[in-house]
Amino acid sequence: MSQLFSPYTVKNLTLKNRIVMAPMCQYSVTKEDGIPNDWHFVHYVSRAIGGTGLIIMEMTSVTPEGRITDNDLGLWSDEHIPHYERLVQAIKKHDAKVGIQIAHAGRKAEDAVQPVAPSDIPVEVLQEETKSDALKTPRALTTEEVKETVQQFKEAAERAVKAGFDTIELHGAHGYLIHQFMSPSINNRTDEYGKDLALFGEEIIKAVKTVIPADMPLLMRMSAVEYIDGGYDLDHSIAIAKRFKAAGVDVFHVSSGGEGPPGKRKPLNTPGYQVPFAREFKKQLDVPVIAVGKLSNPELAEATITNGDAELVSIARGMLHDPYWGLHAEKELTRKVSPPLQYERGIR
């Protein structure tokens, strides 16, 4: 009996298996209006056909300035809603569930004229990089603007619910805005959002909870550790995650790094290298977790579930390599697979 191919329920979300498509920016909004287009349609619906239990659509910005690039998705306007609705409905036809990762890039906004962040601290540039590689120095948000940004997350979440998403993931990882507020190296504010590094994320969670259905699970992606010199460690991320859980996060998607170029501590980048972080979140917080990072070997993904390290595994690059990763993994692990009728002669 494969555990990877057993169903999983959290609140009102029931998944047919434990496979999550990790959020992956496509930088493909050629019209720069934040609206998903044919590329996104083909990309996401293919992975639904390919046997994925839960698709988490890529980092989607709450404001135009919060995009990494102008080619990113957005949810800053009601005009976006019907375009996502079409995509959501098509994904659901293939028995997959779908979430969206809501985010703000903060100081990592590459195309913004003036990126904004908790403080005016730019992302560090490595010695071997030239000045032209450097990201712009951000402007510190005023306290009033921080509160407005919380509202923008709330409004984007409300639009996601209207578009029919089954769940929402807040992007609190990889050095983007929520992570920036959590990071002692990036946030040197003197107001309440600097004195309490969990406050910004916590307020977003509480605000989002007021606009999503009570039985919809809320996901939060976090970087368990930072790799910059002087970066935070697991004790810090878990202390903050406890606050986030109390505020209403139901599932943590446990990643690491992304805040700047790694210093002495480097990400291992070996198969399953972030699983110990997921296991620790699960143990210390007593919450369901999604493990991620080089888990595309089906037996490793299976072992992550059977060993009790995580409830769900998410696959990113493995699904770029193979949109039918789920079907192929099922065939490998169970010898039994039910592809769509049209593909039976190829995959069964």
Ligand SMILES: Cc1cc2nc3c(=O)[nH]c(=O)nc-3n(C[C@H](O)[C@H](O)[C@H](O)COP(=O)(O)O)c2cc1C
């Ligand atoms: C092309 C690409 C785009 C990505 N975009 C995002 C993103 O939008 N949000 C996010 O949280 N992580 C993003 N990531 C990170 C992945 O979600 C994942 O955490 C990482 O690739 C490790 O998983 P893997 O080993 O299965 O690829 C991206 C990764 C890739 C390869």
